[in-house]
Amino acid sequence: MDRPAVTEWTVDHLDELAHDPVMADALGRAELGLVRLPHGTGEAWLAGKYADVTRSTSDARFSRAALLHRDVTRLAPNPIPLHDAVGFADPPEHGRLRRSASRAFTQRRIDRLRPRSIELANRLLDRMERDGAPADLVAALYAPFAMHGMSELMGIPEEDRERVVQWAGRIITSAQPPEASERAKREIEAYFGRLADRRLAEPRDDLLSHLLEGERAGELTREELVAFAVLMQTSGMTAVRRNSSSMAYALLTRPDLWQRLVAEPALLPQAVEELLRWVPHRNAVGQARIATEDVELGGVLVRAGEAVYSSYVAANRDPAVFERPDELDFDRQPNPHLAFGYGPHYCVGAAFARMETQVMLGVLTERFPRLRLAVPREQVPWQRGELIRGPRELPVAW
Ligand code: HEM
Numbered sequence: 451m452d453r454p455a456v457t458e459w460t461v462d463h464l465d466e467l468a469h470d471p472v473m474a475d476a477l478g479r480a481e482l483g484l485v486r487l488p489h490g491t492g493e494a495w496l497a498g499k500y501a502d503v504t505r506s507t508s509d510a511r512f513s514r515a516a517l518l519h520r521d522v523t524r525l526a527p528n529p530i531p532l533h534d535a536v537g538f539a540d541p542p543e544h545g546r547l548r549r550s551a552s553r554a555f556t557q558r559r560i561d562r563l564r565p566r567s568i569e570l571a572n573r574l575l576d577r578m579e580r581d582g583a584p585a586d587l588v589a590a591l592y593a594p595f596a597m598h599g600m601s602e603l604m605g606i607p608e609e610d611r612e613r614v615v616q617w618a619g620r621i622i623t624s625a626q627p628p629e630a631s632e633r634a635k636r637e638i639e640a641y642f643g644r645l646a647d648r649r650l651a652e653p654r655d656d657l658l659s660h661l662l663e664g665e666r667a668g669e670l671t672r673e674e675l676v677a678f679a680v681l682m683q684t685s686g687m688t689a690v691r692r693n694s695s696s697m698a699y700a701l702l703t704r705p706d707l708w709q710r711l712v713a714e715p716a717l718l719p720q721a722v723e724e725l726l727r728w729v730p731h732r733n734a735v736g737q738a739r740i741a742t743e744d745v746e747l748g749g750v751l752v753r754a755g756e757a758v759y760s761s762y763v764a765a766n767r768d769p770a771v772f773e774r775p776d777e778l779d780f781d782r783q784p785n786p787h788l789a790f791g792y793g794p795h796y797c798v799g800a801a802f803a804r805m806e807t808q809v810m811l812g813v814l815t816e817r818f819p820r821l822r823l824a825v826p827r828e829q830v831p832w833q834r835g836e837l838i839r840g841p842r843e844l845p846v847a848w
Pocket residue numbers: 507536537538548681682683685686687689690693694731736737762788789790791792794795796797798799800802803
């Protein structure tokens with residue numbers, strides 16, 4: 451088999467929620483292609499088709515652990531944005547690390563959090579209403595909701611939350627020099643270490659206390675616990691804020707869909723699944739996997755030691771699985787999207803993120819049925835040079 455030419459994936463800024471042409475190419479071509487990203491060395495295979503993505507993310511011959519200490523071509527300047535033990539472990543080690551968090555994310559616990567989340571969304575929207583139009587929906591609702599929601603789940607005291615947001619902002623980015631991210635990483639880890647000591651003395655019904663139970667049961671070490679808690683806090687907060695802001699933009703620029711949600715609130719869970727599928731959550735790709743032996747994938751032979759990226763964003767637009775994939779269709783059923791990933795690394799916070807997303811959109815459509823963008827769509831400012839996409843501000847009126 452001939453090796454294909456390498457595509458330079460420069461990851462230029464994409465307009466609003468435009469689909470990345472490199473991902474579209476990965477879906478259109480017969481076989482896997484090779485890409486080179488802005489940082490790191492060498493090249494990597496890019497899997498974009500649904501079948502190749504689900505296979506490469508669930509086949510044990512593609513390893514995350516083998517990625518450690520490798521300088522694989524990548525988007526972020528920093529090889530590992532956080533001390534991400536869970537992201538870089540393979541089963542069965544991986545299952546051990548996740549067990550204690552899984553206990554905290556049972557559907558029953560998430561359902562119990564829903565009324566508090568509704569209350570929080572209402573409180574934030576009360577303030578937005580009082581201050582009057584126009585308002586920035588990111589600052590008024592999405593940023594504080596994602597921050598307080600995740601912090602309450604984790605058990606972060608109110609007065610520390612702003613600091614945590616600042617650290618997270620310096621870590622989850624490809625726009626900062628590595629030293630700035632490194633410093634933020636050390637500071638936030640030290641903070642979580644101190645908080646864990648306090649919770650150990652005084653356990654509560656929060657995620658940190660659940661993780662500490664796991665530590666007591668010998669499931670994870672203190673170092674692993676801190677790394678995992680920091681990872682969940684920072685990635686959870688950022689992912690929900692940006693993803694939901696993108697969803698709101700998609701709806702406000704398609705008033706027929708917004709009106710449909712207002713008129714048919716029972717459609718909400720299904721609409722959220724379709725929005726999750728459709729929103730291009732991140733720029734380029736997250737962490738690669740390394741083939742531990744020669745494996746055939748997507749019509750090519752991936753050699754032992756080579757890196758493979760799997761794009762969930764691309765797979766969510768695969769016409770082999772989703773009819774008219776570029777269309778936002780609230781009646782789409784079934785909808786086996788991969789917005790939360792696939793295989794053992796499937797998003798640990800998926801049920802929580804889904805609940806939060808439903809709550810924010812539900813409360814917003816109920817209270818502001820006439821919500822609209824307060825500026826022409828071209829004037830909405832977008833995140834640039836970031837790992838996770840989304841509008842920076844969303845000026846609205848009602
Ligand atoms: C709409 C919001 C969210 C989206 C779209 C999302 C998406 C994803 C995706 C695609 C992955 C899989 C990456 C892979 O294959 O390595 C992932 C993993 C992960 N997510 Fe989320 N996520 C969201 C919210 C959250 C929240 C709220 C939390 C924390 C509570 C969270 C914590 C994590 C963690 C810790 C992992 C790594 C899991 C592992 O490697 O085993 N995410 N997420």
